[in-house]
Amino acid sequence: MRVVLAPMEGVADASMRQLLSSCGGYDWCVTEFIRVTTVCLPDKVFYKYCPELLQQGFIDGHTPVRVQLLGQHPQPMAENALRAIELGSHGLDLNFGCPSNSVTGSCGGASMLKAPQSIFDVVKAVREAVPEKHTVSAKIRLGWENKDDCFSIVQAVQEAGADELTIHARTKLDGYKAPAHWHYINQVKQRFSIPIIANGEVWDRASYLQCQQASGCDDVMIGRGALTIPNLAQVVRGRQAPLTWLQVVELLIRYSEHEITSEKAKYYQSRVKQWLRYLSAFYPEADQLFRQIRVFKDTPSIVQVIRQYSL
Numbered sequence: 642m643r644v645v646l647a648p649m650e651g652v653a654d655a656s657m658r659q660l661l662s663s664c665g666g667y668d669w670c671v672t673e674f675i676r677v678t679t680v681c682l683p684d685k686v687f688y689k690y691c692p693e694l695l696q697q698g699f700i701d702g703h704t705p706v707r708v709q710l711l712g713q714h715p716q717p718m719a720e721n722a723l724r725a726i727e728l729g730s731h732g733l734d735l736n737f738g739c740p741s742n743s744v745t746g747s748c749g750g751a752s753m754l755k756a757p758q759s760i761f762d763v764v765k766a767v768r769e770a771v772p773e774k775h776t777v778s779a780k781i782r783l784g785w786e787n788k789d790d791c792f793s794i795v796q797a798v799q800e801a802g803a804d805e806l807t808i809h810a811r812t813k814l815d816g817y818k819a820p821a822h823w824h825y826i827n828q829v830k831q832r833f834s835i836p837i838i839a840n841g842e843v844w845d846r847a848s849y850l851q852c853q854q855a856s857g858c859d860d861v862m863i864g865r866g867a868l869t870i871p872n873l874a875q876v877v878r879g880r881q882a883p884l885t886w887l888q889v890v891e892l893l894i895r896y897s898e899h900e901i902t903s904e905k906a907k908y909y910q911s912r913v914k915q916w917l918r919y920l921s922a923f924y925p926e927a928d929q930l931f932r933q934i935r936v937f938k939d940t941p942s943i944v945q946v947i948r949q950y951s952l
Contacts, residue, residue: 644874645807645838646670647864648709648780650739652915655692656899660892661867662704664884666874669705671780671862674736676749677712681720687728698729705731707778711739711749713759715766722767722777732776735764735803737794740782740813751813754785757797764801780807780840780862783825786814791825792832799835807838807862817865823855830857838862844869844922849877868919886926890950893917897944909940913947926950 646653646661648671653661658670672691675682688694693706700706708730712718722733737760739750746752753759760779768777779798784790791808798806808829810821821841830837839858843849844866853859867873871892875881884892893913900909914935920927930950934943 642878643668643838643860644877645860645862646867646874647840647862648673648734648736649864649868650674650741652868653864654905656896656903656905657868658693658704658706659700660896660899661871661874662700664872664875664892666872666878666880667704669707669731670700671707671709671734674709674711674739674750675721675725676744677710677714677717677721679714679717681717681724684724684728687725687730691725691730694729698731707732707734707776709734709736709780710767711736711744713748713753713763715762718763719766719770723770726771726775732778732804733767733771734807735767735777735779738780738782738809738813740816745813751782751785754782754790754794754813757790757793760794761797761801764798764803768802776804777802778805778807779803780809782809782812782815783822784812786812788812788822788825791829795829795833795835799833803835805836805838807840810839810841810856821852823852826856826858836860840864843873843877845873845883846876846879865919868916869922883923886924887951889920889924889927890947893947894944894951897947901940901944906940910938910943913943 646667650673675690691708693700698706708725737753744750771777808826810823826839837858838860839852839856840862843852843863870883872884917927917931934946937943
């Protein structure tokens, strides 16, 4: 069983990856996507999205991080993939699943699900550029609108030489609406040999077991659920119960202490409120805390209220 932290754009940045991985249980984390156009990006872009590269590609020396790229042009994708590996990324992931309209509107992410040949071309170019000892993976959805398109998409990924594939068991038009159609992943596994990681609607141990049974996958990538239960990786493994609210407050304090002194300090207020909305799906106290701080416009007041919950 492998558990992977999903590349949640705008959410799972380096500080959040560090915080969640500190709870244990992740085999590796994937970065937010780095958008590739037609040029080879400067090293500073890779370090911005994946500062872990400065630490041999690990979080706190133990959890490996895999850079994810998003783009539709094979040669630039190949050049940037190789550079990410040279800088220390533990494998390379390709994004063919982001449903954001701003991404699909420029022919990236999930828009490529409409054209399996384009996916093939990108994966093949990247696989040929990256030394064989390094993993090349991809992340897809079942299709743009038709779930049955997943078979031609997976065929393209496998034939292009990818080592493994994560399938978010919804279409682009499904967005994030429940349910996740895990049984399609099982059908894919019966037709293809590429290793599959299941993704979508894993919120706790029970939903993981349901996903495992329906998809036929032991391996799982978790996204929003990790923001709801911070130690979810250990929970789905059956090793731990969810953190107590007091333990979550300690994480919130650690997160706050880091964020308010970082280069992203100006985003702290919106980011911590966003995280509390996720936490409130499991912790009623998080909703209460959110209601207390949502009116504040200054960071010190928010931090002070959070600290009161640890007393």
